[in-house]
Amino acid sequence: MNKFCFVIHPLSFEDIARYEPGAKGKGEPILRKIMEWMPSYAAVHVTGVRTPDGRETEGWFVAAPLLPQQLMDFPREEVYARVLRAIEIGVELGAQVAGLGAFTGVVGDAGVTINARSPIPVTTGNSLTIASGVESLFRGAAEMDVDLATSTATVIGATGSIGSACAALIAPKVNELILVARNETRLRKLHERMAPGLPCRSEYTTDLDAAVRRAQVILTATSSTQDVIEPEHLQTGAVVCELSLPHDVSRRVAEHRPDVLVVEGGNMRVPGTPRFERVREPGSDFDLNLPPGTALACMSETMVLALEGRLEPYTLGRGIALEKVVEITEMAHRCGFELADMRAFDAAITPEKLAATRDAAHHRRCDSARAVVASGHVALTNSQVNRSGDTPARQPRQL
Ligand SMILES: NC(=O)c1ccc[n+]([C@@H]2O[C@H](COP(=O)([O-])OP(=O)(O)OC[C@H]3O[C@@H](n4cnc5c(N)ncnc54)[C@H](OP(=O)(O)O)[C@@H]3O)[C@@H](O)[C@H]2O)c1
Incomplete structure (x- = not known):
């Protein structure tokens, strides 16, 4: 042995x-x-x-x-x-x-x-952390009915050992990829190397909050010792796969964003x-x-x-x-x-919890759609809901 x-x-x-x-x-x-x-x-x-x-x-x-x-x-x-x-x-x-x-x-x-x-x-x-993180992200997206093919993915810690490989594995499934880290020179060099071979649109930025705002799916693998993802920046129904240890996602997300699915990806x-x-x-x-x-x-x-x-x-x-x-x-x-089964913030994500997260996302989308209609400016269509920053719901897909 x-x-x-x-x-x-x-x-x-x-x-x-x-x-x-x-x-x-x-x-x-x-x-x-x-x-x-x-x-x-x-x-x-x-x-x-x-x-x-x-x-x-x-x-x-x-x-x-x-x-x-x-x-x-x-x-x-x-x-x-x-x-x-x-x-x-x-x-x-x-x-x-x-x-x-x-x-x-x-x-x-x-x-x-x-x-x-x-x-x-x-x-x-x-x-194996990279493999399990990407698989966890895709599993979470399927559970939240996110259509990966039309989605924007943000990878935070993209120039890192884990982040760069995760970005390469996520790219073939999504419409757009945003690479995020703090050092712009390293990011630009990574993007220059990766972009020609990527099957989707891609860009890089050091503006973490803006990149989080634009994404339906997010994978985070930074070496930060502080929170980097706050509830205010996440889209309705977003899926976040957390690989960092210590974690990057603020505990405030658990409290304030019942419509967002956070999963620990490396278990x-x-x-x-x-x-x-x-x-x-x-x-x-x-x-x-x-x-x-x-x-x-x-x-x-x-x-x-x-x-x-x-x-x-x-x-x-x-x-x-x-x-x-x-x-x-x-x-x-x-x-x-x-x-392992889905988990975040030291607790299991049960089927009931998942259903509640999907419901919360649905209600939040309806509320923002009603707000648009009430403002009296536009007739509501699905694509307009999408442009306003939310993801249209879809049937789960086989990944
Ligand atoms: N779950 C598991 O089983 C498991 C296994 C291994 C490792 N991990 C964890 O995974 C994380 C990443 O590991 P790694 O080996 O890939 O580290 P790494 O190679 O040092 O990469 C870290 C990345 O994070 C970026 N970064 C650091 N602070 C940041 C911040 N405040 N905002 C945005 N980006 C930031 C770095 O770029 P800049 O410096 O340019 O910002 C770099 O791109 C660590 O937390 C590690 O403990 C988890």
Whole structure:
């Protein structure tokens, strides 16, 4: 049996209390200080991962306990040293392949240097994250009756490792693609490279709010540590697939936009009877803040590589080959990994919740149509509703 390790880190102060229940009630400045000197440690023992044809893997989540902002602000070499120490702990426990969770795969050159210095092959897990994110976006669009073929898609974090590949995979399904990030030069260069091969209209912008306003479908994969999508900018009935960790979509969207479907795109159902047990308290489960039996797509990619015996640096750097995304998807399916049920804002999206979201979008469209009629200027047609910024409803399509 091949074994894996996966480097995790807390995304927020709530996460710290989940990792270490003893941290509850301690002030944020103290926790931040403790983490500055806290060494990496084995946090979770993963067992019970079993493919339908009986292959198994076992592994460890090793914590490099720094918050996202600390991972971005600390001297690069110090961050690499912490992540490499976490991988060494995994190796001491028997791991033969390592994955980089969340910001440990974002810092610096997205895993390239860490892999070069690591005793075992390293992956960021981004190939399967890309595949699951795009599949989640399309599933959400189908559920919300969005006609992708006539839609505008916005990809935020488009120059990133995940965003650029997602943009390339979304383009063939939509009418128009808008690429968004902060650095205009990098965006322009990406657009110059991509545009000639794209089967849809495309443009780029650093004006995030405007790009969100124009889109019926949005995928967000930024390295921002702050919210980037606010409720005021979203179209009626829009679908947002959230891959960023920590999340990009403001919690205010859950509260103020019942007509918008937000889905976490990077969650997978793990085959077998997976168990995530605390190393320090054997017998007690580690709270991943995910439904039982599921894991993030980047964790899943690392497990798939172990199960398939592909002990190699599978995904590294920015500019991921789409062939890798296709191949890891096939390997994951063969191993029995599937997209997890829809979820957002720490809760399941039940069929009732979905129906309520569709209804809220329908009522909001009717209200804005009535407002147009009441203004007395125009006779109402479907196309005018569309031009006013809303999406016409459609029967679900097979994707
Ligand atoms: N769900 C999962 O399983 C999973 C797996 C792996 C990674 N992730 C998460 O996915 C996200 C992206 O990872 P990555 O490896 O693709 O990172 P990356 O290569 O560093 O790319 C980040 C992208 O975000 C853009 N960006 C950063 N801050 C922004 C802001 N405030 N507004 C707009 N764009 C912004 C960057 O461009 P500019 O700097 O020019 O703005 C860049 O295009 C991270 O949050 C990571 O933790 C999730």
